[in-house]
Amino acid sequence: EIGYPVLNPTVISEYGMREDAEGRMEMNYGIDLAVEAGSPVRAVLAGRVTRLEDYDGSGMAVMLDHGNGLSTYYARLEEVNLKENDTVKAGDYIGKVFSGDAEGNTSFLHFEVWVDGRPVNPREALTGN
Template sequence: MAKKQKKGKEIKRKLLHKYRLVILNESTFEEKISFKLSRLNVFVTGTLFIIILIGLTTLLVAFTPLREYIPGYSSTRLKRQATELTYKTDSLVAVLEYTNKYLENVRLVLRGDIENNEINRDSLFEQFKLDPSTIDLKPIREDLALREQVELEDKYNLFERNTGNAGEVLFSPINGSVTQGYDLQKKHYATDISATKDTPVKAVADGTVIFAEWTSDTGYVIIVEHKEDLISVYKHNGSLSKSQGDIIKAGEVIAGVGNTGELTTGPHLHFELWKKGKPLNPQDYIDFN
């Protein structure tokens, strides 16, 4: 026990024993600076210095651009930029897909073609159809009167039937005699109206010109997009009064009747109506006489 106490006192003495650190002038041996130190003071001072150095280094790396040079440590700014670029890329991809679909619909209109891979929904209910021979299908007088009234109201108002807006009316692009009507069997998705050359062709409704160019088959063509996904097409024009991107009003002159294109047979207007990529019979909505 006495030995342990003696050993402890010896260690304490060594730790607290004072030493003098003197800095002298080499030539004159004049004392410049002197310090009184002990082993304990040197250990405590050195430890504090190391802790402070580690803390300053950590702060320097964490809050300055130097951290970007450490392998595996990514920059917050670069992360934010990468995230923003990812969102922008997704948005551009969506816009590109929408634009491609839109252009494909315009190509279908120009070719006068429709998709043939649609499901015939009527065939799904074929087994539930009744035999017409067993039913009296002769309409009664009230039914005939109602049909005539509905046909008269709907003939000149495409938008009312689809959206309930009673104020929208389709105007006749030109007045003339119909030389060829709408025929799904022959893939003639239009109404041909004969007219003298340079007769003004008018827009059937307010809209935006999405195509106004020359084509070899149908000459000068102008396509107008209206609200509710309605598109009107005017082909074989002799001249165009509007350009792509123009905003037009209903009844505004957009072209002149002509006889252009390889498929024309004389001065006339080849007029088409398309709704959500499906052709419509123009004579169901417009009176060309």
């Protein structure tokens, strides 16, 4: 079991199929955790940065490999000061929750858990779920 990557989140979107803003069905491979914009995001376990992505208009994303087939993915971040292959300890600062949403939507962290290359429901791994 792992802890949440942010303090006192509210789950606003669950893992699984959901309807997008245009009414199309889409898969949510993680959970969306509403928190205040700028909230610190921390690594849930020790690991190595395997992927960094910059999504124009919605922040950055970080994938951490924790070994034994377990990875975690954190999206909608800003102020990420990591590089690929950097190592982090459990609880290390990854970045902060993205606050640049021009539409005024709720600030949230998108969080995924992957096992052996496949997404799993993060709630099955989180403590206090």
